[in-house]
Amino acid sequence: MIWSSLTLRNKAGKKTESCSCLAHAPAFVYHETMHEMSLAINIVELVSAKAQAAGGQRVTSVELEAGKLSGVMIEALVFCFEAATCNTPAEGARLEVREVEGRGRCLGCGHAFALDSLLAQCPQCGGYAVEIVQGKELKVVALTIDE
Amino acid sequence: MCDSCGCSRPENSVTITRPGQALSGPGSAGHHHSHQARQGRVVEVREAVLGKNDGIAAHNRAFFKERRIVAFNLVSSPGSGKTTILERTIRELRQEIPMAVIEGDQQTMLDAERIDATGVPVVQVNTGAGCHLDADMVHQALHQMDLAENSLLFIENVGNLVCPAMFDLGEAAKVVIISVTEGEDKPLKYPAMFDAASLCLINKTDLLPHVDFDVARCREYGLRVNHHLEFFEISAKTGEGMPAWLDWLRSQI
Numbered sequence: 001m002i003w004s005s006l007t008l009r010n011k012a013g014k015k016t017e018s019c020s021c022l023a024h025a026p027a028f029v030y031h032e033t034m035h036e037m038s039l040a041i042n043i044v045e046l047v048s049a050k051a052q053a054a055g056g057q058r059v060t061s062v063e064l065e066a067g068k069l070s071g072v073m074i075e076a077l078v079f080c081f082e083a084a085t086c087n088t089p090a091e092g093a094r095l096e097v098r099e100v101e102g103r104g105r106c107l108g109c110g111h112a113f114a115l116d117s118l119l120a121q122c123p124q125c126g127g128y129a130v131e132i133v134q135g136k137e138l139k140v141v142a143l144t145i146d147e
Numbered sequence: 148m149c150d151s152c153g154c155s156r157p158e159n160s161v162t163i164t165r166p167g168q169a170l171s172g173p174g175s176a177g178h179h180h181s182h183q184a185r186q187g188r189v190v191e192v193r194e195a196v197l198g199k200n201d202g203i204a205a206h207n208r209a210f211f212k213e214r215r216i217v218a219f220n221l222v223s224s225p226g227s228g229k230t231t232i233l234e235r236t237i238r239e240l241r242q243e244i245p246m247a248v249i250e251g252d253q254q255t256m257l258d259a260e261r262i263d264a265t266g267v268p269v270v271q272v273n274t275g276a277g278c279h280l281d282a283d284m285v286h287q288a289l290h291q292m293d294l295a296e297n298s299l300l301f302i303e304n305v306g307n308l309v310c311p312a313m314f315d316l317g318e319a320a321k322v323v324i325i326s327v328t329e330g331e332d333k334p335l336k337y338p339a340m341f342d343a344a345s346l347c348l349i350n351k352t353d354l355l356p357h358v359d360f361d362v363a364r365c366r367e368y369g370l371r372v373n374h375h376l377e378f379f380e381i382s383a384k385t386g387e388g389m390p391a392w393l394d395w396l397r398s399q400i
């Protein structure tokens with residue numbers, strides 16, 4: 001896996017220090033080659049904090065809800081999650097992903113329908129002006145901890 | 148069919164289809180789960196995966212609002228002309244409106260140097276191998292800048308038509324740029340980005356006589372994905388079409 005630290009440079013090209021405010025507790029912020037890796041790291045940070053707050057030693061599973069229109073490739077996320085859990089309280093945890101169907105509502109005729117792409121056409125009137133009402137969510141629903 | 152629980156295959160969101168075949172939909176829902184019974188204590192969470200990013204983005208947005216800074220997140224494929232658009236925009240507007248730029252690239256100071264030559268404040272964010280900017284990177288960059296009130300801030304994202312769509316930076320709007328040397332079908336191929344954007348700049352229109360790019364079709368495809376999307380056709384090189392884009396920027400302050 002490729003890890004790289006973020007660098008900020010001023011116009012002279014000189015590297016600048018990370019800001020010291022509370023939002024930046026770690027000295028370096030790690031980012032990766034695809035957004036699923038970012039998401040996996042976010043999940044691991046979130047569940048590690050929640051597990052600790054709940055008095056758990058180890059996270060054994062994480063339940064995730066992922067909308068089909070959320071822009072996430074589940075296979076890549078599961079792969080990245082395993083890598084991201086290394087040396088964390090979530091190491092070895094299973095990532096259980098429940099996919100949420102996309103739902104849209106046609107702004108032309110009001111028809112509500114299932115969709116699996118942001119490129120949505122109303123099956124009733126053929127219009128493309130569709131409001132996405134479900135399927136973009138990406139959230140951690142629950143985790144299981146060993147005490 | 149999965150042997151253990153009966154949920155249906157295919158399980159992959161990747162689909163493989165030959166030309167002429169109907170494009171198969173992504174795999175059906177819900178296979179990515181274990182069949183083992185749970186042990187241990189369940190802790191309810193119900194929090195967005197990107198909640199931390201969204202929180203920092205909200206912090207950035209509040210900062211912009213307080214200073215009356217209007218920030219735009221410029222997103223596109225590599226090579227669409229983002230930096231050239233910024234250079235031209237800055238040259239045309241700098242007498243009227245204070246501006247600043249945050250440049251995002253995996254490596255090099257090249258874009259920041261180009262912007263620096265225009266005389267406006269600029270910070271380069273190098274993400275290393277990272278494929279997008281996130282709100283925290285912008286926050287850190289903001290700590291390195293002294294931004295004027297009632298000003299414009301352009302955040303030039305890493306050239307990538309996929310990943311930056313997911314990450315709110317605190318901007319007022321995402322501006323997606325497509326150049327006529329790309330296909331007019333980009334909105335259909337990368338809908339997430341066009342869905343997330345408010346404005347689309349079709350750049351390099353000076354090359355239209357030499358390429359097969361169909362502007363009307365590009366607009367139609369963009370509107371299929373996002374019926375709120377607005378368009379400007381520009382050539383940052385010749386200046387054609389720039390006045391409408393500049394007027395739009397003036398109207399945002």
